[in-house]
Amino acid sequence: MAKFVAITILVIAILSAVPVVRNTWHPVEDVSVHGQAIDDQMSETMWEAGISFLASQIFLAWLIWRFSGDRPGEKSKSFPGGAKGLVTAAIVLVGVEVFALGIVGVKAWGSIYFTQPGPDALPVQVQAGQFAFYFRYPGPDGKFGPIHADKISEANQNFFGLDPNSDPDSRDDIVTAEMAIPVNKEVRLLMHAKDVSHSFYVPALRIHQDFVPGLDLQLHFTATKIGKYEIVCSQLCGLGHYNMKAYLSVLSQQDYEDWIKKEQAMQ
Amino acid sequence: MSDTAAHAAAHHGPPTTFIRKHIFSLDHKVIGKQYYGLGLAAVLIGMVLSWLMRIHLGWTNYAIPGLHFLSKAGAPGNVMTPELYLQVMTMHATFMVFFVLTVAPFAAFGNFFIPIHTGCEDMPFPHFNMMSFWTTFVAFCVMLLSFFVGDGPTLGGWTQYAPLSAVGSVGGPGQGAGVVIWATSLAIFCVGQLFGSLNFIPNILDLRCKGLSMWRLPLPTWAWFITSCMGLTSFSVLMPACILLILDHVAATSFFVPSNLVINDQLLPHSGGSTLLWQHLFWFFGHPEVYIAIVPGMGIASHVLITNMRKPMLSHRVLVYSMGAIAVLSYMVYGHHMFVSGMNPVSSIAFSFPTLLITIPSTIIVLIWIGSLYGAKLRINSASLFALGFISMFITGGVSGFFLAQPSIQILLHATYFVVAHFHFTMAIAAIFGIFAGTYFWFPKMWGRMMNETLGRIHFWCTFVGVYAIFMPFHYLGMAGNVRRYSSFPADYMQPLIGVHQFITIAALFTGAAQFIFLYNFIHSRFKGAPAPDNPWQGTSLEWSTTSPPPWDNFGGRHMEVYHDPYQYGVESSTGDYVMQASPEKVKTENDEP
Numbered sequence: 001m002a003k004f005v006a007i008t009i010l011v012i013a014i015l016s017a018v019p020v021v022r023n024t025w026h027p028v029e030d031v032s033v034h035g036q037a038i039d040d041q042m043s044e045t046m047w048e049a050g051i052s053f054l055a056s057q058i059f060l061a062w063l064i065w066r067f068s069g070d071r072p073g074e075k076s077k078s079f080p081g082g083a084k085g086l087v088t089a090a091i092v093l094v095g096v097e098v099f100a101l102g103i104v105g106v107k108a109w110g111s112i113y114f115t116q117p118g119p120d121a122l123p124v125q126v127q128a129g130q131f132a133f134y135f136r137y138p139g140p141d142g143k144f145g146p147i148h149a150d151k152i153s154e155a156n157q158n159f160f161g162l163d164p165n166s167d168p169d170s171r172d173d174i175v176t177a178e179m180a181i182p183v184n185k186e187v188r189l190l191m192h193a194k195d196v197s198h199s200f201y202v203p204a205l206r207i208h209q210d211f212v213p214g215l216d217l218q219l220h221f222t223a224t225k226i227g228k229y230e231i232v233c234s235q236l237c238g239l240g241h242y243n244m245k246a247y248l249s250v251l252s253q254q255d256y257e258d259w260i261k262k263e264q265a266m267q
Numbered sequence: 268m269s270d271t272a273a274h275a276a277a278h279h280g281p282p283t284t285f286i287r288k289h290i291f292s293l294d295h296k297v298i299g300k301q302y303y304g305l306g307l308a309a310v311l312i313g314m315v316l317s318w319l320m321r322i323h324l325g326w327t328n329y330a331i332p333g334l335h336f337l338s339k340a341g342a343p344g345n346v347m348t349p350e351l352y353l354q355v356m357t358m359h360a361t362f363m364v365f366f367v368l369t370v371a372p373f374a375a376f377g378n379f380f381i382p383i384h385t386g387c388e389d390m391p392f393p394h395f396n397m398m399s400f401w402t403t404f405v406a407f408c409v410m411l412l413s414f415f416v417g418d419g420p421t422l423g424g425w426t427q428y429a430p431l432s433a434v435g436s437v438g439g440p441g442q443g444a445g446v447v448i449w450a451t452s453l454a455i456f457c458v459g460q461l462f463g464s465l466n467f468i469p470n471i472l473d474l475r476c477k478g479l480s481m482w483r484l485p486l487p488t489w490a491w492f493i494t495s496c497m498g499l500t501s502f503s504v505l506m507p508a509c510i511l512l513i514l515d516h517v518a519a520t521s522f523f524v525p526s527n528l529v530i531n532d533q534l535l536p537h538s539g540g541s542t543l544l545w546q547h548l549f550w551f552f553g554h555p556e557v558y559i560a561i562v563p564g565m566g567i568a569s570h571v572l573i574t575n576m577r578k579p580m581l582s583h584r585v586l587v588y589s590m591g592a593i594a595v596l597s598y599m600v601y602g603h604h605m606f607v608s609g610m611n612p613v614s615s616i617a618f619s620f621p622t623l624l625i626t627i628p629s630t631i632i633v634l635i636w637i638g639s640l641y642g643a644k645l646r647i648n649s650a651s652l653f654a655l656g657f658i659s660m661f662i663t664g665g666v667s668g669f670f671l672a673q674p675s676i677q678i679l680l681h682a683t684y685f686v687v688a689h690f691h692f693t694m695a696i697a698a699i700f701g702i703f704a705g706t707y708f709w710f711p712k713m714w715g716r717m718m719n720e721t722l723g724r725i726h727f728w729c730t731f732v733g734v735y736a737i738f739m740p741f742h743y744l745g746m747a748g749n750v751r752r753y754s755s756f757p758a759d760y761m762q763p764l765i766g767v768h769q770f771i772t773i774a775a776l777f778t779g780a781a782q783f784i785f786l787y788n789f790i791h792s793r794f795k796g797a798p799a800p801d802n803p804w805q806g807t808s809l810e811w812s813t814t815s816p817p818p819w820d821n822f823g824g825r826h827m828e829v830y831h832d833p834y835q836y837g838v839e840s841s842t843g844d845y846v847m848q849a850s851p852e853k854v855k856t857e858n859d860e861p
Contacts (some may be wrong), residue, residue: 001647001724008732009659016663016739025743025767027679028760041675049666056633056662063640064655067576070644076578076837077642083582086634094630098623101673106616108675113612130439130530149527150534161529195530196431196438197542199607199682203748203760208678212609213430213542214525232758234682234750236424237431238439239350242753 002068006061013057017050028204031225031250035206037108044104048097112207117220121188122181127160128211129194131240133231134159137174137260144190145170152194174263180249182256183226189219199235202248210235223250279393281819291401293393294819298400299379300713305400305407306371306702307789309362312411314779316359323347325765325772327755338419341440350440352754353422357441358414360425361449364556365456366407368694371702372563373498374403374463377491379713381467383810384488386476386827386849388820390466399466402459409452413445421445424752426553429523429545433515434537437530447516450509457506460498467495476809478829482584483848485808485833486573487705489587490566493594497555497562500598505552508545515540546605554601555594560694561661562590564701565632568657571704572636574806575651576643577844579834581635589628589635596625606674607681615674622672629665633658649723650804653704656731657697663735664692667742682752685745691738703730703785710792711799715816718796722788726781733778740767805845808833812849 019025030039079086125136125144138144145167152161162170181187191200193211200219201208204227209219223229233244251259282288292298322331330345341351378396382389390396413420418440423432427449436443471484471492484492511522519536523545526538569586573579580586602610602618636658645651667689670676680686703726710718749756749764756765802811809829813822829848838854840846846854 002645005647005652005655008728012659012732012735012739016735019743025747025764027746027748038675038678041673042670042679045670045673045676049669052669053663053666056637056666057659060637060640060655060658060662063637063643064645067640067643068645068647070646074644076644079581079638079641083585083635083638086581086638087585087631090630090634091627094627098626098669098672099620101669102620102623105619105673105675109612109615109673112675112678113615149529152529152534153532155532193528195528196434197428201682201748201750203679206678208607208681210608213528214540215543215609217609230758230760232750236353236428236752238442239348239353239422241353242349242755243757245758 002064006065009057009061009064013054013061017054020046020050028229029225030204030206031223031227031229032205032207033222033224034108034111037111038206041101041105041108045101048101112219112221115220117188117218118186121186121220123188123190124179124181125160125190125192126179126200127192127194128198128200128233128237128244129159130196130238131233131244132177133179133200133233133244133246135176135179135246136160137176137263138169139172139174139264141169141172143169145173147192172264174260174267176263178247178249179231180251180256180259181223182253183223183250185253185256186220186222189221191217191219196237197235198233198237198244200231201234202229202231204229205248208234223248226250226252279389291397293389293397295378295382295390295393295396296713296817296821298396299375299377301400302370302375302378302403303713305404306367306375307786309366309370309407311786313359313363313367314782316355316362318776318779319347319355320352320359321772321775323352323754325769337414341419347754349754350422351419353424353752354420354441354445356752357422357424357449358410358420361410361453363695364425364560365453366403366410368560368698369460369556370403372567372698372705373491373494373559374399374460376487376563376567376705376709377467377494378463380709380810381470381488381491382474383813383817383821384485384808385470385474386479386809386822386829387470387474388822391469391474392466395462396466399459399462402455402462406452406456406459409448409455413441413448413452416448417441417444419445421449426549427512427545428549429512429515429542430525430528430537430540432545433512433523433540434528434530434535435516437533437535443516447513450512454506454509454513457502457509460502461506464495464499464502467491468499471495476827476829479848483829483832485566486569486580486583486586487563487566490563490590493590494559494562497559497594497597501552501555501559504548508548508552512545543605543608543610546608550601550604551598553604555597557690557694558593558597560698561701562593564657564698564704565590565661567701567705567708568654569636570808571650571654571708572639573834573836574708574804575646575648575654576639576836577646578639578643578837579832580639583832583834586632586635589631592628593625596621596628600625603672603674603677606677612674619672619674622668626665626668626672629661629668633662633665648707649718649720649727650704650708652724652727652731653700653707656727657700657704659731660692660697660700660734663739664689664694664697667692679748680745682750683745684741684749684751687751688738688741688745691741696734696738700730703727706789708804709810710789711803712810712815712817714793714796715799715814716792716794716796717799717803718792719788722784726784726788729781729784730778733774733781736774737771737778740771743767802847805843807831807835807845807847809848812847
């Protein structure tokens with residue numbers, strides 16, 4: 001029975017590692033400037049966690065195989081080096097491992113959160129509400145008009161509560177249901193929640209940030225590859241949460257300009 | 268501590284009426300069994316709910332016979348709607364986290380064994396102890412009530428993030444009365460657990476019998492002591508948080524709702540609240556809660572393993588210090604649930620390092636277990652199998668913590684199935700394996716009969732292989748970016764993952780069905796099992812120095828005295844390879860605690 005337990009643990013450990021080694025399931029391809037640092041961090045952590053996982057499970061299996069049963073004539077013995085050796089190993093090996101990961105990880109995190117967008121970054125506002133994202137571009141004046149919560153109305157398609165009559169900055173604002181940005185152009189994303197908490201998760205851009213009602217947040221990023229990518233909500237926001245998604249089109253500069261003109265004409 | 272102190276707890280005589288004996292009992296053992304029964308009822312509810320979730324996730328339009336009994340509006344044609352899915356998910360998590368993972372390893376076993384492990388007759392405050400169970404029972408009934416009130420239970424998840432949880436019924440089905448019932452139930456639950464902790468702590472500190480120093484306490488009792496301290500300080504935060512949430516509903520306050528929110532084109536009347544405040548309060552409770560679920564399992568698995576290894580752990584003290592370190596650190600790491608929540612990104616770094624640090628005591632514990640197996644004479648039985656399974660699960664759950672401790676990696680993995688895999692392996696499955704190990708090990712003591720060993724082993728094999736088949740693929744889903752709390756997966760990049768979900772559903776149905784082997788074994792053995800001897804496993808701690816089951820005063824009027832540390836195995840004594848704590852026999856030993 002003990003040997004069967006040991007073999008089962010061994011088989012489960014190896015089978016568990018196979019899809020990781022074969023890279024069967026993996027994040028969608030990264031198309032951001034900052035994403036490589038996150039992916040590197042992920043694969044380094046996978047190496048360290050994977051080795052820890054396999055080594056621990058295999059060692060556990062071997063101990064169960066080797067040290068089960070009464071085994072008359074054999075005396076109980078202690079692990080060489082005793083607790084002191086193991087505690088030292090845990091502190092030194094795991095301590096060094098996790099702090100190395102932590103310090104390197106700060107760099108990847110900092111590249112997103114501790115840097116400021118450049119002055120030429122394209123401002124785009126995204127508003128999350130049950131259960132859709134809407135996007136707003138400032139138009140030729142480069143300024144967003146203020147949001148008037150009391151004027152927000154899906155029925156009137158005034159998704160951002162704009163009041164062009166009294167706010168000149170709002171008059172040229174462009175509101176869209178899809179997001180489009182130029183390739184290799186830095187984007188400054190202004191995040192606004194209309195109702196409850198949502199999240200802006202774009203796996204391809206290695207971006208993940210909650211919307212906080214009452215607190216507008218900013219992110220900045222640069223997409224490096226033309227294509228169409230999915231934006232999904234990852235913060236439980238109500239019954240339609242599973243279906244809250246939008247597309248992000250990364251376009252060439254010319255295509256973007258054409259697109260924004262077309263959207264402007266439709267306002 | 269002293270002989271007199273240990274017997275100061277004998278506040279009550281033997282029960283004389285049926286009600287005092289079986290219902291409103293003051294006896295910690297009856298209360299422990301009541302908690303166990305409550306945990307068993309809750310785990311059945313939680314498991315059936317998980318089946319419903321899994322069927323829906325595998326085959327979204329599958330009509331589940333009888334589903335309309337759960338919710339007419341939520342199951343037209345017996346097909347689950349997205350809102351019913353979220354309600355079922357929220358209740359699955361709530362019943363499991365609170366009424367199973369907190370109740371069974373901590374309140375049930377803790378109640379039964381703390382006074383026995385400390386050699387006294389009962390808890391210091393038996394009336395409070397009785398109230399602890401019945402308060403928890405009321406909380407359980409209130410939570411059940413939410414299935415039958417208004418538009419059903421809340422759909423906001425067990426974390427109940429504001430403002431979705433605080434805006435009322437405008438937020439969706441169950442967000443009005445459902446949330447108020449949820450928060451009321453948990454506020455009551457917190458009171459029950461505080462009563463429990465207020466008994467456990469003084470029992471362990473002040474009512475130990477003669478000769479029983481703190482270092483001579485068995486590891487589960489240490490674990491319950493540490494857990495009680497965590498419970499005292501974390502449930503006392505959840506309770507006011509729940510009360511504030513209720514006030515946002517019933518008293519038009521705005522603790523968690525800021526101004527200018529618009530739902531269904533209506534401007535909400537709230538202003539001035541903070542959505543992140545709820546998250547801070549909740550996770551200040553929520554992360555210690557993870558360890559409230561798992562630390563008792565560590566103690567129980569250690570206790571079961573030591574008895575079956577026939578040798579003590581490499582270091583009793585290192586294990587205790589490590590569990591204590593985890594408890595202290597658990598308050599400093601809670602922010603890792605909030606890396607992308609919108610809190611200051613510098614805070615994410617500040618919360619990341621203690622999270623990484625907590626892997627050190629966790630690794631020490633695993634290495635002590637593994638190192639202690641070296642040179643053992645391991646007995647394989649249902650209890651030890653589940654204890655070994657506990658170690659395997661804890662390792663698996665632990666290593667995924669490396670990923671989630673890092674803010675940069677959470678950009679990929681936050682709110683995905685990777686997180687679901689991580690917390691299930693650690694606080695759920697490992698804790699459940701701890702409960703099973705404890706049940707197979709202590710059943711003879713608690714109910715005076717032996718469980719069926721063959722059925723126990725079959726139960727282990729099905730469960731061990733089954734839970735890996737369920738939860739290991741969750742990691743892969745998460746790595747592919749599969750977001751959790753979705754009732755189906757319309758996003759293009761999630762479509763290829765449906766097959767994995769179907770595999771998991773089949774594994775979940777199989778593993779869940781295997782739990783009925785345990786249930787049958789439990790009920791059958793309770794009434795028809797072979798009578799248990801006093802010390803069936805040749806154990807050393809005080810529970811094995813009394814009858815199975817123990818008399819109402821635990822030791823039949825004997826004033827207990829302890830002469831050894833709890834794990835004197837591998838020695839030569841008149842009883843064999845062990846000497847019991849209560850035995851005055853002197854043996855040659857390397858490390859008897861003073």
